[in-house]
Amino acid sequence: MPEVRDHDHGAPAEERDHIDLLLDDDLRAFRRDVRAFLRGAVPEETRNRIDRGYAATKSEIADFLAKLSARGWTAPAWPVEYGGTGWTQLQRMVFSSELARNAVPGIPPFGVSMIGPVLYTFGTQAQKDTYLPGILSGKDFWCQGFSEPGSGSDLASLRTRAEDRGDHYLLNGQKIWTSKAHYADRIFLLARTDEAPRKQGGISMFVLDMDTPGITVKPIIAIDMNHSLNEVFFEDVKVPVDGLVGERGKGWNYAKFLLGNERTGITNVGRCRRQVERLKRLARADLTPGVDLSKDGAFLRDLARVEADLTALEITEIRILSQGKNGPSAMTGPSVLKLASAQIQQTLAELIVSTLGLYAAGRGAGFVDAFDDIGDLPSDFVDGALNEYLFGRSVSIYGGTNQIQRDILARSALETRP
C-alpha cells in the first residue's frame, strides 16, 4: 500500500486530493499524463469559464473532442475493436475525474456513453459503420429523445408513434427536455410502433438525422435563464427502415441498458472535489466584513461534512466499479450513487451561494460588467455559482427523480410490492 500522508500543502489546490492515495504508482503516472494532456488540449480561458459554472460552447466542445479523438481517448469505455482504449475501470474513473478536476468541456454523453454502446451491442453492421466513426471523431453531436410532456419519470407512457409504412416509419409526436437538440446533428429516440398489453411493450428505438424534414426544435429556457434544453416536434417525419435499432418492440430494453450506463456516470465527483476547493477559496475572499470564514466553526463544519460525504461517495463509486463481492448490486448501485451525489452536488452549490452572502442577489452580464472583482473573486465566479446552483436543482430530477431512485432502492430491500 502507498504511504498514506496528508496533503502536500505547497501544491496548487487542484493537484491535491486523496484519490491519489488510493492509487498505485502506475495509476498515478497515468493520472499525470491525462492531466498534462487535458491542460494542453484546452485553452486556459475556456477552463476558467467552465470552472466558474458556465456551460462550454459548441465550438469549445468540438475543439476539445477533435484533440481527444486524435489521442484516441474519446470513448475509453468502448471495446477496443470499436475504438475504445482498453483501460481498466479505475483508469476510466481517473480519466473521468480528471475531466472535471481540470474543468475541460467534458464529453457529451449522448453519443459516447448512450447511443454508441447500444449501437455496437445491438445495431446492424451498417449502423455501426454509419454512426460510430462520427461519435469517435467528435464530429457528430447527438441528442436524446426519450421524455415527453406528461411522461416525465414515467417513460413507458410515451405517446410518440412510428407507423410502419413498409420502406419507412412515419414519426409523429413530441419530445421534451432534449438537451442540446439545438445543435445536435443526430437524435436517438423511443417511439411506439405497436400497441401492447404492457405499457413497455411495443416501444422501439430509432436513430435519425436532425435535418430530416418535419423536425422542429423549440428552445426551453431554464430557471438559470439559459438555453440548453429543448422541445422537439416530429410531424410526419420519414425515418428510413434502417433507422430502427435492434429489434422492433425492444426499445424499452435498449433504453434500460442505456440508462444503466448513464447512472454510473453521473456522480460528478471530480466537479465536487473542485467545488470543495472553491469553498476553501471563498473562505479566503472576505466577502462579509468582520467575518473570517476560515475561523468560523460553523462554515468549517459544513465544509468538513460535505467533504466526508464526498469521500464516502468516491469510495462507493470505486466499490461499484470494481464489482467486488461486497459492493452494492447492479440494481441498487446506480440509485445509491445518484441519491448521494445529488445530495452532495446540491449541498456544495448551496454552500457556495450561502457564502456569497448578499452578492447572491445580483446576476447576469450586467452584474459581471458592474464589478471587476468582489473581495478576492472575479465577478463571474459569483454569477457562475448562481448558474450552477439554479441549474443544479435538476440533478435530483433528471435521469429519474430522487423519488424514483428511492422507489427502486426500496424495491430491492422489501419483499412487499407497493
Next chain:
Amino acid sequence: MPEVRDHDHGAPAEERDHIDLLLDDDLRAFRRDVRAFLRGAVPEETRNRIDRGYAATKSEIADFLAKLSARGWTAPAWPVEYGGTGWTQLQRMVFSSELARNAVPGIPPFGVSMIGPVLYTFGTQAQKDTYLPGILSGKDFWCQGFSEPGSGSDLASLRTRAEDRGDHYLLNGQKIWTSKAHYADRIFLLARTDEAPRKQGGISMFVLDMDTPGITVKPIIAIDMNHSLNEVFFEDVKVPVDGLVGERGKGWNYAKFLLGNERTGITNVGRCRRQVERLKRLARADLTPGVDLSKDGAFLRDLARVEADLTALEITEIRILSQGKNGPSAMTGPSVLKLASAQIQQTLAELIVSTLGLYAAGRGAGFVDAFDDIGDLPSDFVDGALNEYLFGRSVSIYGGTNQIQRDILARSALETRP
C-alpha cells in the same frame, strides 16, 4: 406595546425568555404568581430530578396535585361550572409553560385533559358526579386504553369487544402503550360494541375502575429501560352499563374530540426553553478538553437555529390559541404543532447528547454512583439526558406518528385523495 429589550443578563437563566416580551403587564404579574406558587409547591429536590430528565414518581405527582387542587388550579381549561379557572387562553399557555419551566411534576393529561372534558361534555350527570371530583382533587389517576397490538396509528381497526349482556357489558381484549396503567385507579377505553360497515362505526367509549376483576396489567419496559408503558388485558371483565360514555357507537367521535385536545397540549415549549438553557450550561461545562463550546461557531449555530425554531413554534402556538383569522385551521394546526415540536424536542435532546461527548457512553445507577460530577455537571444530568433522548424518540410516534401528521396536512392542502 411593551418595550422590547434584550435579556436581563443578571437574572437566573430560567427567569429569562422572550415570551415575557409578548405579554402585557397583567399577564407578566400572573406569570410571577404562578411561578412563585409552583416553586413553593414542589420540593427543590423533586424539581432537580425532573429537570435532569427523570420521570416524577407517583407520590411526587400526588403531592403536587393535592397542592394544585387546594389552589383550584388542577384543570384550568375546564368551564368554571365544573371547576375550571376561567383563565384566558394566554393565561393557560403561560401556566402550562411555567409547569415545564419550573420542572414541576406536570399534570397527568389522562384525567384533566382527556377524559374530563369528554365526561362534562357528553357524560351523564351520574358520571360527572362520580368522576370529576376525583380528577379535580388529583386523587384519581387515570389511564387511556386506545391502542391495541397491531393497530398502532390505525385506531379504527381495534378488536377489543364489549358485548351487551343487558345489565353489563362483557369486555374482552387487549390494550397496549397504556401509560401509567400500573398505578392508575381508573381507565377510559374504546371497545367494539357492534359490527358496522365502516370501521369507525360500532365503537363505544367506556370508563371503569382498574380494580375490576379480570383486568391484568403487564409492564412494557421501554428503550430507556424504564417502566411507564403497559399492556392491559381484559378477560371477561364486567363493565356496568353506566360505564358507557355518551351514546353507544359514538366512541370514535369522542376519541377524536379527546385527541384534538391532546394535540394542542403537546408542544412542550416550556421544557424546550429549559433545554435551550441546559445547552448553554453544557457549553460552560468543559466536557471535552481543549474545546470551549461557547466559542465554537458550529455549536453556537446549532443552538441559535433550534432557538429560532422554538421561537417560531411558540408564536405558532399563540396564533392557534388566539384563534385569529390568519392562524392555521383547527384541522391543520395540531399537526403543524406536533411536527414542529417533535422536531425541536428531538433536536434538543440530540444536541445535548452530542455535547456530552464520550459521557454519552455510560448510563444507569452505576454510572451515576461512579461519578460525583462530570466537568461542572452532576452525573445524573448526563444520565437523565440520555433518558430523555431515548424516551423522546416516542414524541414522533405517539398520538399519531409524524407520518400520520403529514398525511393529515397533505389532505388539507391537496384536492386529490390518495
Next chain:
Amino acid sequence: MTFLEHLTPSDETGMIRDAADKWAAGISDADVRRSGGFAPGRWSEMAAMGWHGLLADPDHGGLGLGPDALSLLCQAIGRARLPEPFVASSVVCVGTLTALGQDVTALVDGSAIAAPAGFGLPCDGGPSGVTATAGAEGHNLSDMIDICESGPDTSEFLVATAGGDGLFRLPRSTPGLTITHYGAIDGRNLARLSFDGPVPADALIATGDAARAAIRRGTTLAVSALAADATGTIEKATELTTAYLDERSQFGKPLAAFQSLRHMVADLLVELEASRSMAELAAFAASDDGDPKHLHDRVRARICRAAQSVGQNAIQLHGGMGMTDEMAIGHYFRRLIFLQAMMGQEAGALRDRATTLARDIEMQREVAQ
C-alpha cells in the same frame, strides 16, 4: 399593544390587507414578466392607494400606520412577486426619513423614488461603506456601495456612511456619484454606487446617535418587510405546487396521489406556518422604536431557512417542469434567493444571533463563578 391584540388587525389595517390582496390578485404572472424591473403604472396605483405613505405622517400625505399594516401589504406584494422597489423606497427610506422629520411628500405621492445605500437593504448593511470627510463646503464622500436597490427611475439616495454615524440625502444628479446598473436574480433593478467628491452641506441630514437611531429604524422596518415579502412568496410557491400536483399525472395517477410527494407538501405547510409566525413576530417587534435585533436575527434565520427549503422542494415537486422559465415557480424560487441575500442568508443571521448567545453564555459563566 399586546401580541394578542397585534394578532387581531385593526379595522384600518384590515382594510389595507383586503385592498392589497384584491389588487395583487388582479396582477397576473404575465403582467409581472412583461414589466421587467419596474412598472410605472403599478407604482402610480400604489400611490393612489396611499401605500407609499403607509408609514409617513399625515402631514406629508401619509397614512401614519405601522408595521402591522406594512406586513400585510408586503405579504400581498410577495405573493404577486412585484419587482418594484417598494421596500427600498416606501418602507426603508420613507420610514427612516419620517423618523428624522424629513419631507417625504414626493416619495408618498409616487413622483419620486428613493433607495437606501449602505443600510437597510441588505438588512445587515453590506460589505462596503462610504466614508465622509469634512471639506470646505460640505463633505467629501468616497468609496463604493456594491448593492443598492435602485433602477433608472430612482430619484434620490439615502446614504449611510461606514459605521453609521452619518446619513446623507442625495439626488440622483449629485456630482461625483456614479451609478452602475445591473439586474437582480429575481429581475428587479440593482446598482453599484461609487462616490468621489464633495456634496452640498445640507445633504447631511443626521449624524451621531440621531443617524444611528434612524438607520436602526430603517433596518428594523426592512427586516419586518422582507419577512412579510418572503412569507407571501412562500405562500404562493406552496399554492402553485399543490395546484400542480393535483393537476398533473404520472404512472396513471395524479402526482398528488403519491404519499412521498404528499409528505413533502406537508413539510411545505410546516415551513409556511413558521414563516407566518416569524413575520408576525417581526412586525410586532418593530412596533416601537426599540432595537428588536435579538428577535429579528431569529426571524431572519428562520425565514431564510423556510425560503430555502420551500423554494428547493417546490422545484423538486414540479419535476422537470420546475426547471423551466415558463412555469411561475422558478421565478418565485429566484425571488426567494434574492430575499435570502437581502436578509443576510440563514448562515449570516445565525452567526449574528450566535454572537449574542456567546455573550450570554460568557455572562452566565461569570455569574456562576
Next chain:
Amino acid sequence: MTFLEHLTPSDETGMIRDAADKWAAGISDADVRRSGGFAPGRWSEMAAMGWHGLLADPDHGGLGLGPDALSLLCQAIGRARLPEPFVASSVVCVGTLTALGQDVTALVDGSAIAAPAGFGLPCDGGPSGVTATAGAEGHNLSDMIDICESGPDTSEFLVATAGGDGLFRLPRSTPGLTITHYGAIDGRNLARLSFDGPVPADALIATGDAARAAIRRGTTLAVSALAADATGTIEKATELTTAYLDERSQFGKPLAAFQSLRHMVADLLVELEASRSMAELAAFAASDDGDPKHLHDRVRARICRAAQSVGQNAIQLHGGMGMTDEMAIGHYFRRLIFLQAMMGQEAGALRDRATTLARDIEMQREVAQ
C-alpha cells in the same frame, strides 16, 4: 496493496469473514441478552478460532493478519451486537502491545483480557489523563480516567499518560489503582479508574516517540474496528427494520406498502452503503504504520452520522414497537449511541477535521499572497 486489491479479500481474510459470519449468525438475540456484559463461553470460542490474536505475531500465537480481516470480523461482531471487549482487548491492546514487541500470549489464548485507558477507546482518548512523576522505584501515577472499557474479568490495563508520552502496562491488582465499575448504554462493562501511588519500574513499557507511535497505532486500529462494528450494527438494524415493515400491517396493508416508509428505507440503504465505504477506507488507511488521521476523521464523522440517522429512523419505522425493550431494534439503537460516543460523536469528529481544514485554508492564503 492498492485500494482495488484491498477490495478483494485474500483467501485467508475471506476465511475469517466466512467463519465470523457463520459463528455470529448462530448467536441469537436472546443469547446476547442473557449474557449481560460478558460471556466467558463466547470469549473462549473466539480464542479457539484465533481471533484474539488476529493482529498478533505468530510468535505469540497470533494469526499475523491486518486491518482488512479485522474489519470483516468486527462487522460480524456488530451485526450480533456482542458486548465483549473485543475491540478493547484484542484490537487496541493486542495491536499496541504487538507494535511494541510485548508478550501478548495470554491475551491471544483468551486467558487474559486487557483494557486500554486514556487512549484508543474512546478513540480521541477522553477528557482526563493520568500523570506520571518519577519516584524512587518507578513512577507515581495519579488522576482519573473516566471511561475505560473494562469489567470484572479485565486482568490488565494499558494506560497512556496525559500527552501520550508514556505507556504503562499494569495488572488489575496494581496497588493504588481503584476501579469503579458501571454499565454502558449498550449493556457492556465500563469503569472509572483512579490512580494514586507508585507502580513498579517495569510497568513503563514505552516512552516518548515510541509510546506516541504505539498509541497512534492503537487509536488507528480502534477507529477501523469501531467503523466496522458500527457498519455491522447499521446493517443489522436495517435488516430488522425491513423485515418488520414486510411483516406488520396497518390500515389494512403491510407497512412496507406505504411509499413514505419505503422512501425512509431507501435512505437507510444509502447510509448503509456510505458506512460500508467508510469502513473499507478506514481499514485500508490503517494498513500501514502511517497516520491516517486526515482520512479517519472523515470516517468517524460520516459513520457517526449514519449511525445517528439509521438508529433514529429504524426506531421511527418500528413505530410504538420500536420503543420497547422487547424488540431487538432498541438494543441496536443503544449500541449505535455507544459507538458514536466512542468515535467522538459526529460533532467532535467534524471539529477535528475542521481544525485541519482551517490550517489548509490558512496555508493556501499564505501561498496566494
